[in-house]
Amino acid sequence: MKREREPLRWREVAQAVRQQHIGHSVVYRAEVDSTMAVCHALARAGTEPGVVAIADAQSAGRGRQGRAWQAPPYTCLLFSVLLRPTSARDRWPHVLWPLALALQEATRHVTGLQAAIKWPNDLVLGGKKLGGLLAEMTADSVIVGAGLNVNFPAAALALDQPLTTLADALGRHASREELLIASLRSFECWYGRWLEAPDAVWQAWRAGSSLLGKVVDVSLGGEVYSGVAEDLDRDGLLCLRTTDGRLQRFAAGDASIRLSRLE
Ligand code: BTN
Numbered sequence: 182m183k184r185e186r187e188p189l190r191w192r193e194v195a196q197a198v199r200q201q202h203i204g205h206s207v208v209y210r211a212e213v214d215s216t217m218a219v220c221h222a223l224a225r226a227g228t229e230p231g232v233v234a235i236a237d238a239q240s241a242g243r244g245r246q247g248r249a250w251q252a253p254p255y256t257c258l259l260f261s262v263l264l265r266p267t268s269a270r271d272r273w274p275h276v277l278w279p280l281a282l283a284l285q286e287a288t289r290h291v292t293g294l295q296a297a298i299k300w301p302n303d304l305v306l307g308g309k310k311l312g313g314l315l316a317e318m319t320a321d322s323v324i325v326g327a328g329l330n331v332n333f334p335a336a337a338l339a340l341d342q343p344l345t346t347l348a349d350a351l352g353r354h355a356s357r358e359e360l361l362i363a364s365l366r367s368f369e370c371w372y373g374r375w376l377e378a379p380d381a382v383w384q385a386w387r388a389g390s391s392l393l394g395k396v397v398d399v400s401l402g403g404e405v406y407s408g409v410a411e412d413l414d415r416d417g418l419l420c421l422r423t424t425d426g427r428l429q430r431f432a433a434g435d436a437s438i439r440l441s442r443l444e
Pocket of ligand 1: 217241242244245246258260303312314315326328329
């Protein structure tokens with residue numbers, strides 16, 4: 182597979198996503214520490230919500246739980262959006278529901294591939310990680326970020342979890358511009374719905390989840406909890422029926438579907 186080093190045609194993207202909530206302005210940096218940091222700076226400068234920060238490469242990409250996010254330069258979707266939702270602040274982290282649904286929808290629309298949403302904030306294809314989402318709160322905003330593995334072979338990155346890319350799944354490259362435009366347009370719709378009717382979006386997010394009904398291991402703080410993923414509740418918590426019959430709720434953790442039976 183040829184390694185693509187073409188810069189993203191971001192002006193095309195910016196033109197196509199001048200929307201009500203998201204994309205009235207777009208900031209592009211070829212290379213940056215993190216698009217999250219770009220949005221934090223924009224938030225401090227009092228920038229209007231809805232601004233999108235896009236990069237082709239990150240030197241300090243951020244993942245969940247303080248981890249780094251790796252992506253070969255000029256091959257992926259790497260973007261963040263600054264938001265100030267009208268909903269109650271304790272609900273703001275749930276803005277990752279509409280973002281996950283948007284990336285799932287955009288992937289299907291552009292490539293025909295049906296990715297699943299994996300609690301808490303991953304996109305998976307064939308059980309392997311295709312993308313990840315992150316939310317960071319400031320005093321008066323929430324910044325969301327998304328990374329989607331597009332045009333590189335997953336084998337190029339040595340990570341401790343199974344990874345996939347759209348190019349691996351398709352056997353060809355996909356258009357990053359089409360994917361980004363579709364993602365931001367879909368996010369506009371899902372975000373608007375989430376502001377109006379958060380329960381409906383929670384239902385859709387829950388329905389798109391790959392874990393429900395499966396036996397899973399949840400790693401958190403050095404411990405592993407095993408059980409059946411019974412539900413994702415209205416707060417986004419994973420409800421796990423553990424082997425002792427208790428229902429345990431998790432706000433965070435790394436979940437993996439178990440291949441062996443529960444003992
Ligand atoms: C995860 O750990 O799964 C979440 C990863 C989120 C990565 C994206 S890439 C664009 C944005 N900028 C960052 O530094 N992180 C997010």
